Amino acid sequence: AQSVSQHNHHVILSEAASLELGCNYSYGGTVNLFWYVQYPGQHLQLLLKYFSGDPLVKGIKGFEAEFIKSKFSFNLRKPSVQWSDTAEYFCAVQGNNRLAFGKGNQVVVIP
Amino acid sequence: DAGVIQSPRHEVTEMGQEVTLRCKPISGHNSLFWYRQTMMRGLELLIYFNNNVPIDDSGMPEDRFSAKMPNASFSTLKIQPSEPRDSAVYFCASRGGLAGSYNEQFFGPGTRLTVL
Numbered sequence A: 001a002q003s004v005s006q007h008n009h010h011v012i013l014s015e016a017a018s019l020e021l022g023c024n025y026s027y028g029g030t031v032n033l034f035w036y037v038q039y040p041g042q043h044l045q046l047l048l049k050y051f052s053g054d055p056l057v058k059g060i061k062g063f064e065a066e067f068i069k070s071k072f073s074f075n076l077r078k079p080s081v082q083w084s085d086t087a088e089y090f091c092a093v094q095g096n097n098r099l100a101f102g103k104g105n106q107v108v109v110i111p
Numbered sequence B: 001d002a003g004v005i006q007s008p009r010h011e012v013t014e015m016g017q018e019v020t021l022r023c024k025p026i027s028g029h030n031s032l033f034w035y036r037q038t039m040m041r042g043l044e045l046l047i048y049f050n051n052n053v054p055i056d057d058s059g060m061p062e063d064r065f066s067a068k069m070p071n072a073s074f075s076t077l078k079i080q081p082s083e084p085r086d087s088a089v090y091f092c093a094s095r096g097g098l099a100g101s102y103n104e105q106f107f108g109p110g111t112r113l114t115v116l
Helices: none
Strands: A003-005 A008-016 A019-021 A024-026 A032-038 A044-050 A057-060 A066-070 A073-078 A086-094 A098-101 A105-110 B005-007 B008-012 B019-024 B029-039 B041-051 B052-054 B065-071 B074-081 B086-094 B111-115
Touching: A003 A086, A003 A098, A008 A019, A019 A105, A024 A073, A032 A066, A032 A073, A044 A066, A044 A073, A073 A086, A098 B041, B005 B086, B008 B019, B019 B029, B019 B086, B019 B111, B029 B074, B041 B065, B041 B074, B052 B065, B074 B086
Parallel strands: A008 A105, B008 B111
Antiparallel strands: A003 A024, A019 A073, A032 A044, A032 A086, A057 A066, A066 A073, A086 A098, A086 A105, B005 B019, B019 B074, B029 B041, B029 B086, B041 B052, B065 B074, B086 B111
């Protein structure tokens, strides 16, 4: 079964700062990769996904992620965060029809 | 589309009581997933159905948990008897396409369960 690691569970930064969240996975087969976001009190929403093709994926709200196969990584980035980006971010890896989530990154953006 | 619908949104019950959580997937989606979210363990897949048939229930913690999907538009997750350690947010998600589809899962708002 696949597993997902997300580091730096709590991230605090100021508006306009750049954000990068790491995601590493372990799985021997072909994977599909996702980043979900959970705003306070809300359900999970898809930010972006990678299935094949260009390893640099652009999602909603200015987020992007890069799949580096050799490093088993799918890091999420945003060049300039806003207060409204305060949320919990989950990396997820789908392999063998199962979706495994990381523990999440709690991101707090200070105005 | 209303999205994935879950009820109740909040449930407070006493230890030993039966709890039933409900989910209505997005119309046309043929895969349905139940997850549990806790601070300690994060998001865990409990069980998923494809075309109303349970495919993988290896995440169901123990026999106190059971899930059914009697038709394409409704699923239940039942805990009997409930225990305080079952307190968590339970999410339902649905996905369209074939089994193993590359489509993403759409999540419901969750049910926050508190067992006293």
